[in-house]
Amino acid sequence: MKSLLVQFFTWWNGATWGTRFFTWRKGEFVGNDEFGNSYYRERGGKKRWVIYKDLAEASQIPSGWHGWMHHRVDTPPSEVAYTPRSWQQSHRPNATGTPGAYRPKGSILTPEHRPKVSGDYEAWSPDS
Template sequence: MKTILAQIFTWWNGQNLNTRFDTWRHGNKVGTDEIGNVYYEGGKDYEGNPRRWVIYKGYSEASAVPPGWHGWLHHRTDTPPTSDDYKPREWEKSHIPNLTGTPGAYRPKGSVLSTQERPRVTGDYDAWTPGS
């Protein structure tokens, strides 16, 4: 359980106090994913669609939402992944977390942090010189 100060002053660390209160008043729990994020639905948005949101387990990281839940959150489907009727599309990939800032991050050839050597210039490039 987070401290009351963390709930008042942070939005990136799970849910804040206002979100907790709004979820308590209007939220109907729809399900939980394998990571531990909890999904809710309740009320209507400005277009009349059901309002949907996620309470992240730990830090609020949008890339931590699996594909099936992402589709449900963004009204691409009305069937949540916890439903018996849910069938993932054949092109949906399994969830991969955002690896930015970790040793597993993408580093192309030539990157300062990459161990691979940058490809050599082939001669089809003319360097810019001032005044030309």
């Protein structure tokens, strides 16, 4: 019952009922990626979409599927033997708001102090 309510009221968990209905009615399954996301295209049309396995995070689309989703290539990676280029990196989850987030020197969340630089502000005082 909980999963039914989650699908009905949220868009960030998998797919909404509208997306599921559109997929059932006009969608053609193309393939899955290594994260378990499912890719579809419209029969006889140009629309392409993804139904995420868990939370909807666009950075979780692998590079081969990203090219297909954005119409840079016509054949999906499931129909060809796609190998990523040497400069393409694998997915790293967004660490914002977690203990693994980047915190530069001088951040209020780090004990380190930012080094002084020449452009630092000095308050004006009438005595100087």
